[in-house]
Amino acid sequence: MEQLKGACILGQSGGPTAVINASAYGVIKAALDADCITAVYGAEHGIKGVLNDRLFDMGREDPKELELLRNTPSSELGSCRYKLAEPEVDDTDYRKIHEIFKKYNVRYFFYNGGNDSMDTCDKISRYMDKVGYECRVIGVPKTIDNDLFGTDHCPGFGSAAKYIATSTAEVYKDAHVYDTGMVTIIEIMGRHAGWLAAASSLASLSGCGPDLIYLPETNFVMDRFLEDVERVYKEKGNCLVAVSEGAHYENGLFVSEVQKSATDGFGHMQLGGLSVLLADVVKKNTGVKKVRDIELSLLQRCAAHMASKTDIDEAVLAGKAAVEAAVAGETGKMVAFERETVNDKYACRTKLVPLTSVANLEKKIPMDWITMEGNGVNQKYIEYALPLIQGEPERTTKYSLPRFAKLKKILAE
DSSP, rough: HHHOEEEEEEOOOOOOOOHHHHHHHHHHHHHHOTEEEEEEEEETTTHHHHHHTOOGGGGGGGGHHHHHGGGOOOTTTTOOOOOOOTTTTTOOOHHHHHHHHHHTEEEEEEEEHOOOOOOHHHHHHHHHTTTTOOEEEEEEETTOOOTTTTTSOOOHHHHHHHHHHHHHHHHHHHSSSSSOOOOEEEEEEEEOOOHHHHHGGGGGGGOOOOOEEEOOOOOHHHHHHHHHHHHHHHSSSEEEEEEEEOOOOOTTBTTTTTOOOOTTTOBOOOOOOOHHHHHHHHHSSOOOOOOEEEEEEETHHHHHGGOOOOHHHHHHHHHHHHHHHHHTTTSSSSEEEEEEEEEEEEEEEEEEGGGGGTTOOBBOOGGGGTTTTTSSOOHHHHHHGGGGGGOOOOOEETTHHHHHOOOOBBBBB
């Protein structure tokens, strides 16, 4: 196949993670090393940067600063939550994107994000094909929620799971200090899939796990929840609960929905306040005098100090694999992970899945990994998640604090 020569654009989209910049590094490094890629641009705030002609020339960055992206949290190029219309309904944005691609001779487009980002990727890929503009589009997976369809797991999940498990164990130790009993409720991210809340179960490996875990995969029943809490509290004198923010009733209504009404750019309900609500319910309906609520919030996705080396390495691998696939002629695909066992040890390799099979679909925890009572997970989840949190990455520090990447972000001309 004749090599396609031209520039590439990388964009980051959706909620940040501790390792999304590691994927960016994988893309940037591989693209800068590819002979057929003439320039490497980073889009400011995802697809909005393309639409606004705000592209950073990554070739003018210090290679040492780029390498620091491996351990830099958040989205260094800037993220967005911007939903493209269906091109058949309104092609205004697509015509602008096409115009920018032609201006910079962009022939490779990499978009790093989750479900909605893969939808953006898919739409751009289909539009460029429709108008006959040759541009290879590859999605790079990212989400702490671990709910992307078609991949065994997602970059970002392992580090978030490690932070959640560690924080749960630390909260457990703190909650058992006094001779006065207490119920502690930890609210964990996860709108429709409970991979993150389930990660609290890993703390059980050190004897500091939650007593009860509630996930969006099962319907939440308030009376049953109160019965569970009272039972555990009477047995142990304490009760530690982990609950997904997306806990919902049988009718689909989020338990926390009465607390929040705002939505993001994709129309998703902005959840939060569930732990406060449940703590109040426990106080009013049980004899427990001391009830504490804890919302881990943004710490779950930005805690690079608790990142998994496995997660970082795989995030870089995903970015590198995206470039290699595009250079080899692939388009309209997302990089995905496939789990293997090599010499009785966990291993991971990449594969490609069609964007059309990923966009707007969600992967949930298998029901046979959840306890019959719907208030915990079993050993199958532990065996799945444990390899993903392994390893302590080497980090550059200054004054004993993390030294993050400092990019110049020079605009392309």
